[in-house]
Amino acid sequence: MKVKYHAGVKRSYGQYCAVARALDLVGERWTLLIVRELLVGPRRYTDLLEGLPGIGTNLLALRLRELEKAELVQRRTLPPPGVATVYELTELGEGLREPVLALGRRGGRFLAERRDRDERRPAWYVLSMEATFDVALAAGGDVAYELRVDGEVFHVEVRDGTASFGQSSRRVPDVILATDVDTFVLALSGEVRPGAALTSGDLELLVGEREQVERLFRMFAWPRAA
Amino acid sequence: MKVKYHAGVKRSYGQYCAVARALDLVGERWTLLIVRELLVGPRRYTDLLEGLPGIGTNLLALRLRELEKAELVQRRTLPPPGVATVYELTELGEGLREPVLALGRRGGRFLAERRDRDERRPAWYVLSMEATFDVALAAGGDVAYELRVDGEVFHVEVRDGTASFGQSSRRVPDVILATDVDTFVLALSGEVRPGAALTSGDLELLVGEREQVERLFRMFAWPRAA
């Protein structure tokens, strides 16, 4: 006698193990990538669709419901003006930052293989900066950066040997940098030197010194494959 | 028209993002749990089946092939006596240790909810010890432990503020401890005090001092939920 799976009974590994339990919640297809998007900041439904090329709208809706039920994500209605519903991580969901960054640190080893069809989104590389931040190179600095990549704006503050990231910022930036996603990737991966990109115009320095830009890309450089 | 399962190009998220790339390789169902098993030590095919209750044998075989192709896992044929093929992590696969442990650290929050049907395996909790190791409590110590849990043997060496784990060891243990998986879990989670378990006989101290046992379970205690 087969028991029919009715909607709502979630599949589980059925193991009393912390790793398996975590994967029960976030191990399904797309789920950790949704979390990745939300680690950069709150997002509207259509922002998520945009940031997750290939996901079906039905699947996104389903995953968001599951994440809400697991209390990893909550939806919030922004007050007017600009009324909108956004999804954001709960405190519990924030706890996934370290695992996701750790996964990204390893995954970087596989980015050497470029594939032409691959999508790129500025936010992914801002998150990579968080993963590859090199504390040793940040010592003594105190700089607020504003990055404008393909029109999207991000703020990075390096201070007291720590880096903080966000899309809004109270602080007036010391450095404002504008570029496109291609140049951004090449500068982080070390394939293009920031100085050269500034000269060619691929990187535009609106506020600040060239030297601060070079320092930025040194602090957040992707580790070179061996 | 039916096509054998070679023809299918592997599904990919198609994103030039380190997290997505990592999930292309290890994001499918069961894959990270296979890695979890191998993080404790090399395993034979049937060991893996045993340690992954619920996996289908076809799926295990398929996943191992994928992991081999991705060069995260390799198979090795042990020399006689005891001829057998084992699977083990490559150096690249070893790189998944941090992400898996990080996931487990978070997943621990969800273990408060006990479910009766959940399987338990000693190795999972030895891996949890690696995830929850508290450096501050290990300072100054130099102790080699042998843990025998439901007949499986593990070695833990705490030295110079670091802990190393394995199933074989060159060093003669200072402490030998035997128990069953239930007691092991309860002692790690803090629900049973090691002293009480020693008294009741659930925990057997074959070599060493009671005080070393209490120290062990303090160093590797699961963080208490808030």
Added chain:
DNA sequence: CGGAATCCTCTTCGATACTG
């Protein structure tokens, strides 16, 4: 236009049976 629900097809999973 944002935020989904529905329908349909295709792929993957899970369980069992079978083999060198």
Added chain:
DNA sequence: CAGTATCGAAGAGGATTCCG
């Protein structure tokens, strides 16, 4: 012991439609 083969069930992907 170490896997293949098979097949029904569940999940994913895509297009379309619906609602406020």
